[in-house]
Amino acid sequence: MENTTLTHIETLSSTTPNSFILSPILNTTATTPTLHVLQPVSHVQSVIIDPDKNKTHTNKESKLLIKQEQSDYTSRSEEQLLARHIPTSNQLRKTLVTPFQLNPRESLNGLSTISMSMANIGGHLMSTLNPAHLPESTGGYHFSSLPNDLASSYKHSRSSNPDLSSPSNSSNSSNPPSSHHHPSKRHDEGGDPTRKRAVRLQKNRDAARECRRKKKEYIKCLEERVTGLETQNKALIEELRQLKELYCQREESNTNKTTTSTR
DNA sequence: CGCTAAGACCGTCAGACGCG
DNA sequence: CGCGTCTGACGGTCTTAGCG
Numbered sequence A: 001m002e003n004t005t006l007t008h009i010e011t012l013s014s015t016t017p018n019s020f021i022l023s024p025i026l027n028t029t030a031t032t033p034t035l036h037v038l039q040p041v042s043h044v045q046s047v048i049i050d051p052d053k054n055k056t057h058t059n060k061e062s063k064l065l066i067k068q069e070q071s072d073y074t075s076r077s078e079e080q081l082l083a084r085h086i087p088t089s090n091q092l093r094k095t096l097v098t099p100f101q102l103n104p105r106e107s108l109n110g111l112s113t114i115s116m117s118m119a120n121i122g123g124h125l126m127s128t129l130n131p132a133h134l135p136e137s138t139g140g141y142h143f144s145s146l147p148n149d150l151a152s153s154y155k156h157s158r159s160s161n162p163d164l165s166s167p168s169n170s171s172n173s174s175n176p177p178s179s180h181h182h183p184s185k186r187h188d189e190g191g192d193p194t195r196k197r198a199v200r201l202q203k204n205r206d207a208a209r210e211c212r213r214k215k216k217e218y219i220k221c222l223e224e225r226v227t228g229l230e231t232q233n234k235a236l237i238e239e240l241r242q243l244k245e246l247y248c249q250r251e252e253s254n255t256n257k258t259t260t261s262t263r
Numbered sequence B: 001c002g003c004t005a006a007g008a009c010c011g012t013c014a015g016a017c018g019c020g
Numbered sequence C: 001c002g003c004g005t006c007t008g009a010c011g012g013t014c015t016t017a018g019c020g
Helices: A004-015 A051-056 A059-083 A090-095 A108-129 A148-160 A177-181 A183-188 A193-262
Strands: A020-022 A036-042
Touching: none
Parallel strands: none
Antiparallel strands: A020 A036
């Protein structure tokens, strides 16, 4: 069943130029920036939900897939947000209900295809989001929908609290993340090896923090996408059901007419 | 109330990767 | 090729929920 997912997606995007795929990208045209808007796609380069890739690609390639998606999301959305002087994506996520648009009308067959592929997408994403199946195994995250400043202040207050910090967490961790950019500190970088090491560790600490933050954001984004696709899938299935019903009714009335006219 | 398992988060290390 | 950055993996602490 999973093997058909990519096929459906490819069919959807390659044969119907007006098709849309859900993407965690901000809508640049809407007056109110929203997540989960439908984005036109001309190719499927960043579709992460290819089951074959998850199965057959090496670990490294899977990582690259993740990276591709992630960078697509972070770079584009954050650039757009900055350019438009609006809150961060996390803040948007918190304040905005994820809206939904259905695909342009398709034929019955097309509808059926879309519905099925969406179901596959949702199902596979769900399994993908299982930490055990993720290439990068992480647990759940509970504050990623908070605005960035809230999340970071939480982290900072936590790590800067001497009672809460870990033993290995020496005086370095109480520094603000950007503290190593301070000119005076930079001036010391070329000094003794222990100083160099301290600087490197501090940088890596910050990098790890940032990496985790991005990962959480990405996971959250994927989860929202799953929710959205499931909603869309339900709507399409319902629409298909109604259209089928209508079609059957018309067929029935047509046959009734022909039989009465032939008598 | 103490114990324990699970989850969240952190710092560090190691390896991959990109860049100059 | 060296260096910086990113990120998976590992092991640690802390918190919390559930149980006896």
